[in-house]
Amino acid sequence: MSERYFPDEMPMPAVSAETAPWWEAAAVHRLVVQRCTECGTTRQPPGPVCPACRSMEAEWHELPGTGTVYTYTVVRQAFIPALADKIPYAVIAVALDDAGGARMVSNLVDAEPTEASVGMAVEVVWEDMGPELSVPRFRPAPGARPAADR
Numbered sequence: 001m002s003e004r005y006f007p008d009e010m011p012m013p014a015v016s017a018e019t020a021p022w023w024e025a026a027a028v029h030r031l032v033v034q035r036c037t038e039c040g041t042t043r044q045p046p047g048p049v050c051p052a053c054r055s056m057e058a059e060w061h062e063l064p065g066t067g068t069v070y071t072y073t074v075v076r077q078a079f080i081p082a083l084a085d086k087i088p089y090a091v092i093a094v095a096l097d098d099a100g101g102a103r104m105v106s107n108l109v110d111a112e113p114t115e116a117s118v119g120m121a122v123e124v125v126w127e128d129m130g131p132e133l134s135v136p137r138f139r140p141a142p143g144a145r146p147a148a149d150r
């Protein structure tokens, strides 16, 4: 099992027919994005139809797992009761590298939440929440912080 950042009592993700392949890739620690095979537009979150060309054809493109913080917020209230012991924590939107502009919402881990900043380089770290459920979190990429902080 991986390092744990959030408790088992967190709300579990809702898996649909469109997102099941994404979660199956995540379970083996592969970060992927759905990409239209007709025009190359990425769909995040996954969907049945390309918003650019209306094609229903798509493939799963594996990403390097790096990106930059597009925006963030620091949560200081226990909106989710199970996370009362985890506040404050940072919720970040990551602009994913090699993903055609796709972003995803996650958490900044292995850092103080107040370290989050727009443009911060981050890399994926997988949190195994169960035998078939892994969730991507993001930590500062090597070199994202001054050497004295590492």
Ligand SMILES: [Zn+2]
Pocket (backbone or CB within 6 Å): 036, 037, 038, 039, 040, 041, 050, 051, 052, 053, 054, 055
């Ligand atoms: Zn398309």
